[in-house]
Amino acid sequence: MREAPLQPEPTTAAPPTGTVQTVEKTLAILEVVALRGGATAKEVAEATGYPLPTAYRLLHALVQADYLVHLRDRKRFELGHKLRALGALAAG
Numbered sequence: 001m002r003e004a005p006l007q008p009e010p011t012t013a014a015p016p017t018g019t020v021q022t023v024e025k026t027l028a029i030l031e032v033v034a035l036r037g038g039a040t041a042k043e044v045a046e047a048t049g050y051p052l053p054t055a056y057r058l059l060h061a062l063v064q065a066d067y068l069v070h071l072r073d074r075k076r077f078e079l080g081h082k083l084r085a086l087g088a089l090a091a092g
Contacts, residue, residue: 022058025050029058030083031069038078 025048032047033039041049045055059077062068066082 024057025039025054026062029055029062030067033077034079034083038071038076040075041077046079 002025007050023090024063028048029044029050034042036043036047041052041055041059044059045052050058058069059070063070063077063080066080068077069080
């Protein structure tokens with residue numbers, strides 16, 4: 001007689017609220033940059049309603065992860081390599 005393989009029990013605990021809010025803020029920033037074809041940190045902060053330091057922190061985290069690029073001479077952020085690659089995969 002074979003025993004059924006152990007299955008992990010589903011978790012019912014929600015992720016910490018701070019984590020969900022950070023993800024939501026990050027996605028909102030990506031949407032602003034994508035819709036505008038690039039944006040300054042100030043434009044992102046104004047469009048999202050986030051404080052400028054929060055916008056800067058998340059923008060720079062996205063640059064570090066290659067989801068955005070920072071065009072320092074123009075003081076703008078644009079979509080990065082990883083987002084373009086994801087878009088190409090989604091387009092099939």
